[in-house]
Amino acid sequence: GQQVMQIPQYQHVQEGEDFTTYCNSSTTLSNIQWYKQRPGGHPVFLIQLVKSGEVKKQKRLTFQFGEAKKNSSLHITATQTTDVGTYFCAPAAVWNYGGSQGNLIFGKGTKLSVKP
Amino acid sequence: NAGVTQTPKFRVLKTGQSMTLLCAQDMNHEYMYWYRQDPGMGLRLIHYSVGEGTTAKGEVPDGYNVSRLKKQNFLLGLESAAPSQTSVYFCASTIGGNPIYYGYTFGSGTRLTVV
Numbered sequence: 212g213q214q215v216m217q218i219p220q221y222q223h224v225q226e227g228e229d230f231t232t233y234c235n236s237s238t239t240l241s242n243i244q245w246y247k248q249r250p251g252g253h254p255v256f257l258i259q260l261v262k263s264g265e266v267k268k269q270k271r272l273t274f275q276f277g278e279a280k281k282n283s284s285l286h287i288t289a290t291q292t293t294d295v296g297t298y299f300c301a302p303a304a305v306w307n308y309g310g311s312q313g314n315l316i317f318g319k320g321t322k323l324s325v326k327p
Numbered sequence: 328n329a330g331v332t333q334t335p336k337f338r339v340l341k342t343g344q345s346m347t348l349l350c351a352q353d354m355n356h357e358y359m360y361w362y363r364q365d366p367g368m369g370l371r372l373i374h375y376s377v378g379e380g381t382t383a384k385g386e387v388p389d390g391y392n393v394s395r396l397k398k399q400n401f402l403l404g405l406e407s408a409a410p411s412q413t414s415v416y417f418c419a420s421t422i423g424g425n426p427i428y429y430g431y432t433f434g435s436g437t438r439l440t441v442v
Contacts, residue, residue, distance in 0.1 A: 317370040
């Protein structure tokens with residue numbers, strides 16, 4: 212079945228430094244979503260990427276979808292303490308777990324801590 | 328607009344007891360999901376439903392049962408709780424589609440401890 216690897220698992224940065232997390236899939240994806248989970252909170256949808264090579268920005272966050280649609284990245288410029296949390300990628304595949312309906316496969320996430 | 332509501336928020340069970348977690352959404356979403364989250368394991372799909380009256384197994388379905396009698400509700404049952412089921416449980420919903428093209432809306436979670 213489809214596997215998703217997200218790296219790194221943990222990242223500690225000084226406030227103001229940049230941060231990048233990568234998501235790699237073993238299969239070609241139809242699209243990919245990104246979520247953020249604050250400590251003690253629940254995952255919150257950030258963005259979706261659909262097209263090959265697509266780049267989207269949300270303020271200091273830049274999301275990229277690989278040309279081959281097998282990988283994606285999230286880059287945060289000049290981190291702030293409000294960026295603390297775990298970032299999950301969630302690729303969508305047309306099939307999953309033997310069913311015919313689509314589901315999201317969540318990576319294990321990258322936990323970001325920011326030192327003020 | 329409440330979104331996705333999970334009840335209860337916290338629960339302590341003794342081994343062998345049973346309980347039901349309730350998830351309710353008011354967004355008229357077709358698809359609903361139950362996940363468990365354990366340290367270092369990410370989100371693992373337990374069961375899901377693509378419409379009223381339908382359910383399907385996810386990655387870790389053993390020890391759980393689900394029902395979707397009404398479109399807005401998705402129930403997760405533990406028949407005989409085990410310490411290995413200590414976890415944080417999240418319900419999520421989305422509009423639907425294959426593949427998924429809309430973001431999931433998650434509930435705030437249920438923290439379950441089995442002693």
